[in-house]
Amino acid sequence: MMDETDVTAVVTAVKQSLKYGQTSEETIRALAETALRQHKKPKAAVKAVRKQLHSIMAPYLGDPDYATAAARLEAAFAAGDQAAIEAICRDSLHSHLSTQERLPIMADFYAQIFAVTGKPRSMLDIACGLNPLAFPWMGLETPLDFYAYDIHEARIAFLNHYFRLQGLPPLAKLQDVAHQLPTEQADVALFLKEMPRFERNYKGRGRPLLDALNVNWLVVSFPTVSTHGGRNLTNRYRDFMFQLIEGRDWPMTELLFDGELVFCIEKGAKG
Numbered sequence: 001m002m003d004e005t006d007v008t009a010v011v012t013a014v015k016q017s018l019k020y021g022q023t024s025e026e027t028i029r030a031l032a033e034t035a036l037r038q039h040k041k042p043k044a045a046v047k048a049v050r051k052q053l054h055s056i057m058a059p060y061l062g063d064p065d066y067a068t069a070a071a072r073l074e075a076a077f078a079a080g081d082q083a084a085i086e087a088i089c090r091d092s093l094h095s096h097l098s099t100q101e102r103l104p105i106m107a108d109f110y111a112q113i114f115a116v117t118g119k120p121r122s123m124l125d126i127a128c129g130l131n132p133l134a135f136p137w138m139g140l141e142t143p144l145d146f147y148a149y150d151i152h153e154a155r156i157a158f159l160n161h162y163f164r165l166q167g168l169p170p171l172a173k174l175q176d177v178a179h180q181l182p183t184e185q186a187d188v189a190l191f192l193k194e195m196p197r198f199e200r201n202y203k204g205r206g207r208p209l210l211d212a213l214n215v216n217w218l219v220v221s222f223p224t225v226s227t228h229g230g231r232n233l234t235n236r237y238r239d240f241m242f243q244l245i246e247g248r249d250w251p252m253t254e255l256l257f258d259g260e261l262v263f264c265i266e267k268g269a270k271g
């Protein structure tokens with residue numbers, strides 16, 4: 001029988017850390033419970049949780065200074081300065097490696113994807129990071145229901161701040177999609193550059209996630225080059241994608257960009 005006091009002690013210790021203090025409590029609690037099944041002592045469990053969070057949160061990918069970026073955005077919107085708004089979005093996207101790598105191809109990336117899927121009126125961005133700040137380059141019309149899911153508190157608060165200023169409903173959610181599958185219905189779901197890490201962190205949960213999403217189109221992408229080694233991963237991740245949807249009768253269109261391999265997968269009518 002697990003001692004709830006130990007779980008709370010582990011959660012509190014991790015929440016107080018500078019590196020992982022912004023992590024959703026739901027995520028830390030689930031990891032703490034698992035760690036305490038393997039380690040009797042809370043101190044060892046805290047160490048195990050932090051190790052897992054290094055892989056899940058990937059803090060080494062980077063963050064903007066959220067308070068500064070939020071204040072700059074507010075001033076730019078108040079002044080109606082579109083060039084400044086786009087410059088701040090671009091700076092924020094640049095501060096996180098996943099979106100930084102996408103910057104040179106960003107407008108073409110979304111134009112090609114939405115040429116396949118059609119322009120969505122509703123969209124999910126799963127494990128979104130800062131990607132919703134690419135909205136000015138997506139060429140989408142409003143009204144748009146743009147749901148975004150992540151487990152980083154400051155990131156989600158910043159995205160909702162941006163959504164409100166941009167006139168979009170604040171639909172960014174602090175939600176661990178490994179434990180709570182998104183149930184919202186939408187035209188398109190983005191799951192960009194996270195599937196390999198997701199499958200590593202939550203073995204076997206990638207396919208059930210794709211199955212569960214209540215959308216017409218899944219857009220799943222992979223980096224074509226490894227973060228550390230510069231190794232080409234295109235063939236490996238293409239095979240991986242085929243494995244993930246094996247046995248499903250879902251037509252798939254591949255788009256290969258400089259640095260990113262994208263699959264647009266038609267699941268069919270939602271509902």
Ligand SMILES: C[S@@+](CC[C@H](N)C(=O)[O-])C[C@H]1O[C@@H](n2cnc3c(N)ncnc32)[C@H](O)[C@@H]1O
Nearest residue numbers: 098099127128129131150151176177178192193
């Ligand atoms: C590689 S980063 C951002 C990727 C983003 N989709 C992009 O391509 O720009 C992955 C993000 O997934 C989030 N994440 C990791 N596991 C998650 C989970 N179980 N539920 C929700 N978000 C998660 C992390 O906090 C991080 O912001």
